[in-house]
Amino acid sequence: MSSPVPQPPLTIGIDFGGTSVKTGVVCGAAVLGEIERIPTRDHPEPERLIAAIGDTVSRMRVEHPGIAAIGIGVPGAVDFDRGVTYNLTNVPGWSNVPLRDRLSDLTGLPAVLENDANCAAYAEFRCGAAQGFRNVVVVTLGTGVGGGLILNGDLYRGSQYAAGEIGQVSIDYRGVDGPYGNFGALERYVGNQQITEIAHRRFHEAGRPVTEEQCSPEVLAEAAREGDEIAHQVWHVVGEYLGTALASVVYLLNPDAIVIGGGVAHAGDVLFEPLRERIRSMLSTEFFEALKIVHARFGNTAGIIGSGALAAELVE
Amino acid sequence: MSSPVPQPPLTIGIDFGGTSVKTGVVCGAAVLGEIERIPTRDHPEPERLIAAIGDTVSRMRVEHPGIAAIGIGVPGAVDFDRGVTYNLTNVPGWSNVPLRDRLSDLTGLPAVLENDANCAAYAEFRCGAAQGFRNVVVVTLGTGVGGGLILNGDLYRGSQYAAGEIGQVSIDYRGVDGPYGNFGALERYVGNQQITEIAHRRFHEAGRPVTEEQCSPEVLAEAAREGDEIAHQVWHVVGEYLGTALASVVYLLNPDAIVIGGGVAHAGDVLFEPLRERIRSMLSTEFFEALKIVHARFGNTAGIIGSGALAAELVE
Structure with a gap:
């Protein structure tokens, strides 16, 4: 008899873009179900956009109760260790926002904040062309x-x-x-x-x-x-x-x-x-x-899969 | 009362150059005593040069019985994990020599082999301008x-x-x-x-x-x-x-x-x-x-100090 294949943790990956914030449930190289989109400009204030992301996360957790962590990739420089955005390209008002801890407080889940290019690179490394x-x-x-x-x-x-x-x-x-x-x-x-x-x-x-x-x-x-x-x-x-x-x-x-x-x-x-x-x-x-x-293996989903993979690191 | 300041281990650093092989006793950023030089061309065969280095090391250990490890930096690419030279610039006959283990066998001391530019960089990092x-x-x-x-x-x-x-x-x-x-x-x-x-x-x-x-x-x-x-x-x-x-x-x-x-x-x-x-x-x-x-802090001694510092890593 073979032992059961270990499953990667279930996480949420968020790709924060200038046009929309895309959220998906991530399991290894797969996005489970639909990707939800929030138009970035609908919520010009960080707190309101964070609340909208929190709502999306809550809905996804109803469907996938096993979700264990959240990763978010943003279009700009971040302070990785503190989990704070420096500033975002094409998204005004986001300098010095403690996005990681705000999301964590809102959801009770561990969270990680990273630059989007790093998320895409991590996706290829963990489960893509560079595995x-x-x-x-x-x-x-x-x-x-x-x-x-x-x-x-x-x-x-x-x-x-x-x-x-x-x-x-x-x-x-x-x-x-x-x-x-x-x-x-x-x-x-x-x-x-x-x-x-x-x-x-x-x-x-x-x-x-x-x-x-x-x-x-x-x-x-x-x-x-x-x-x-x-x-x-x-x-x-x-x-x-x-x-x-x-x-x-x-x-x-x-x-x-x-x-x-x-x-x-x-x-x-x-x-x-x-x-x-x-x-x-x-x-x-x-x-x-x-x-x-x-x-590269991943196209538009690289940011979601990579931020989800970084989140998985928190709980593996 | 203050506790005694910990001393860095005493090691031997060897800078293997196209002209000469320079050997010194290293303690942190200092070379203790004289640097010994062996003209590289006097020993065209690797085994004979290795034996000559072994003699130098023996003499230095008489004077400094506490010597705990040997580092050697060479002018060319190495396989760091196996401790083998690929080939050396301007020194023919040195491809695929297991220099690290030969030195270790000869002296009974742990040894490390590295490229000379990496040794110089490590010297600056451990005890030089980049400390x-x-x-x-x-x-x-x-x-x-x-x-x-x-x-x-x-x-x-x-x-x-x-x-x-x-x-x-x-x-x-x-x-x-x-x-x-x-x-x-x-x-x-x-x-x-x-x-x-x-x-x-x-x-x-x-x-x-x-x-x-x-x-x-x-x-x-x-x-x-x-x-x-x-x-x-x-x-x-x-x-x-x-x-x-x-x-x-x-x-x-x-x-x-x-x-x-x-x-x-x-x-x-x-x-x-x-x-x-x-x-x-x-x-x-x-x-x-x-x-x-x-x-940079170090000039001609960078290779000796850096290889000595890498050797210290083996026993610290």
Whole structure:
């Protein structure tokens, strides 16, 4: 007879975004039942939004009485040890809110507060594309470029909980300004909008007028898959930019794996092939062969699953 | 009455270099007595060099019977967990040597084997300029650019023990090739020889013919301190290169402190001022103010003290 397989604890994962606060019941890599959404702007005051989250949690506990802890990921810097938000991107009024303890007081459950990029990285590490690896770099490609680091088998947060800002790594000391005046910041080269601009320019130079929509990463990926040479060139350039930054990160951190997610990563092979080639060209054969470069497992649910997984850590 | 101050254990620290193997008795930040040197090339076979090191250790134990462990730092990659050298820079014949266990068998003492840049970083962390900090980046500027990382209060080694290669971080995706074909590798911009080349070119362009000796980092630093405008410009450029890479590292790792050592760092303020200014310009005020940028405490003894400190960890 085999012993029963241990079940991961049942937790609540909350992905606090600028548009909506999404809450789900998490069990390992699965979200059980429906994800509930609260429009963020419906509750401009933190206390009212916290109360609304508390109501959602109460309803979910009726259906799942075994829920043991709550995790919440927010779009901005947090003080992890104190469980306090510093400030949130695109959500005014949230500086210095002791969100972790407020949620814990309201529900009587242990809670954990983390930055959303770290939650997404933790999701990939605990039950996604980086499961079983010890040192992992997770990159999220979208409007901006986010990141999270797993080092020695745990989230690495840094001295002010601000580590993992891969989007701010410079790829050109003479380059364009990033949001903090940092020259050559990666996200100013491979963000959604920047990819569209590169494509627009390249098509224009080739005498092929295109609309902005035809230059979106999604359309561009489709065009490249269908064999469009200019679309391929655009992804090649994006792969060079991104690969340069990631090779630097590999030299610094010597990870087992790089996990790449976010909307832009849906381009798939048309991005991953030139990206791998660039990284290969910048590393010794030995280190390139030891390195996994993989697509993220989770998409929109990464924040919920990751915050739920962090919550599970509290009670395991 | 106060209790006696605990003394750090007495260990042997060995700095295995391409020219000589230097051995000293280490107690905290101090090397007790003379440092013994064995010319590396006198013993081209590993076994003979190991025997010579064993003799040195025996002599030192006669004088210091309390010696409890041995640490050895080597110029190249190691398998830390197995205590085996992968291969050593400029020292042929040392691939796959189980140096840690050979030394331990020979002396009956516990031993530890580490890469020399990691030893230097550990020296600064345990008893040098980074003592008391939790997350530290240590950079050594010389012929090449080396580095070591202390993360969460311990040496961070990475998946193949190869982390901390700050000299290979790219500062220009279109830049010159590094040793592994990596474009824009920092050490191809701020190594000893590169600084000399920048200076030579700048003086030449200004119509001031100079010898190569007059362009050495040492002479250049003196010239800048005496007010030479071109020498200042050279250090400004070097500060920009180095600052760009270090700002990237800060975004990634959010350390408490950056420690800068090695021969080029002896330039002092003429380098540190433009370097700090560059890093300041690339970070938010909050993060720049939380970051210490300091000169290394140890020079040539860093390898001995760091390997001795790692040995002390074995018996503390």
